[in-house]
Amino acid sequence: MADPRWLDERELTAWKQFLTVGAIINRLVDQQLKRDAGLSHPQYEVLARLADTPDGRLRMTELAGAAVTSKSGLTYQVGQLEKAGFVERQGCAGDERGIVAALTEKGRQKLREAAPGHAALVRELFVDGMSRKEFTAFAEGLGTLHHNLRDQAIQTGPKS
Known part of the structure; x- marks a missing residue:
């Protein structure tokens, strides 16, 4: 076995800073x-992911993959959103075992209310803390990591 590349x-330092900032x-x-x-934050992400689809619906397994979360964690969050009337669970046409999460109109309204404050804070914390040049380089690096890690996550699937 080869020695680790320390x-x-x-x-x-960059790794520790990345963990702290995240x-x-x-x-x-x-x-x-x-x-x-x-x-x-996970509930907001579920609503946003559903809103990003043409019909506001995703199979639970696809939603778990998109949110990079466990099926059990997603089930809990969707359950909380369902209790609030923001999401409905529905059967999947053509697959009697499949479950679809569907965004309700009340969920769309909640997302519209939450989005401006969320976007302002993300801009303040994530975008505006760097120069345009720094942010461009950072975004390109994140894009590369995202591509590499998403491929790995798709191959191994979300952990339960």
Whole structure:
């Protein structure tokens, strides 16, 4: 077995900063969404992913893959959204075992109410903290990582 390729000081610092920044942004976004919209960040993501589809519907397995979450975690979030009337679970045409999450009109309205504050905070925390040049380079790097890791996530599937 080959020796591991240890991270050098710059790489380790960048990794630690990435973890810290991600945790801070996730916490602040979650706090803002709960305060302003009564939604958790994962719940907002479910609503947004459903709204991004032409008919506001996705199979639960596709939704779990898109949100990169476990099936059980998604089931919980959809259950909470269903209780609030924002999402409905429906049978899947052509697959009696399949379940579809469908965005309700009440869910669309909740998303429309939550989106402006969410977008403003994401801009403040994520975009405006860097120069255009820095953000462009960062976005390109994230695009590469996203492509590589999404392929890996699709091959292995979300973990339960």
